[in-house]
Amino acid sequence: MSSPTSAHEQATPAADPWSQLDEAGTGLTVNDFLTTMLSQLVTALRSSVTEPYATQFELTVPEWRMLALLAHGKELSFAEMVKQSTSDKALVSRTLRLLEDRGLVTLESEGSTPRRRLICRITPAGEALHAQVIPLAQRGQASVIRLLTPEERHGLYTGLRKLHGICTGAGRD
Numbered sequence: 795m796s797s798p799t800s801a802h803e804q805a806t807p808a809a810d811p812w813s814q815l816d817e818a819g820t821g822l823t824v825n826d827f828l829t830t831m832l833s834q835l836v837t838a839l840r841s842s843v844t845e846p847y848a849t850q851f852e853l854t855v856p857e858w859r860m861l862a863l864l865a866h867g868k869e870l871s872f873a874e875m876v877k878q879s880t881s882d883k884a885l886v887s888r889t890l891r892l893l894e895d896r897g898l899v900t901l902e903s904e905g906s907t908p909r910r911r912l913i914c915r916i917t918p919a920g921e922a923l924h925a926q927v928i929p930l931a932q933r934g935q936a937s938v939i940r941l942l943t944p945e946e947r948h949g950l951y952t953g954l955r956k957l958h959g960i961c962t963g964a965g966r967d
Contacts, residue, residue, distance in 0.1 A: 828957075843938055847930040851923060856881065856889045858927065864899060864916040865924040872901075872912035890914055898923060 811826045824830055840855055848858040856879075863878050864870060870878070876886050893899040898920035904911040916924070939947060958964070 839938065843934040847927060847934055851927050856885055857893055860889050860893060861898060861920055861924055864914060865921060869913060869915045872914060875914055
């Protein structure tokens with residue numbers, strides 16, 4: 795990772811096709827699309843920040859994400875795990891089964907109908923592992939966030955929250 799004074803810090807007007815963007819998106823290339831840029835950033839962050847601390851504890855990134863969600867919520871339904879992780883049902887199911895096999899979570903069915911609810915809970919072993927990993931995760935995330943100036947951090951955070959709210963309907967009246 796580079797320092798805040800790197801060439802990447804200051805976007806020049808020619809390198810910033812968003813500043814004067816019209817409604818038609820004239821001049822945007824696929825590499826300028828928000829979706830492309832965010833996808834590329836997520837991939838880069840996952841491999842440079844998240845994977846190192848996850849693999850240190852023999853966790854995959856999806857396993858770490860599920861464990862962290864349960865550590866925060868203690869008990870979540872399978873549907874809520876899918877929603878909060880923004881992963882597909884198959885990945886969440888496979889990941890939770892692997893965590894269950896390792897004794898890090900428990901999965902319990904509620905009800906006797908075909909559409910019974912699956913409740914996911916973190917175990918004491920899962921909580922202990924989370925307690926070991928979370929300081930490294932926080933430090934890794936902070937090291938990247940702190941590459942931005944306080945103003946850039948504020949703008950990025952509020953912009954991302956705003957777009958998320960709009961795209962999920964949470965920002966609509």
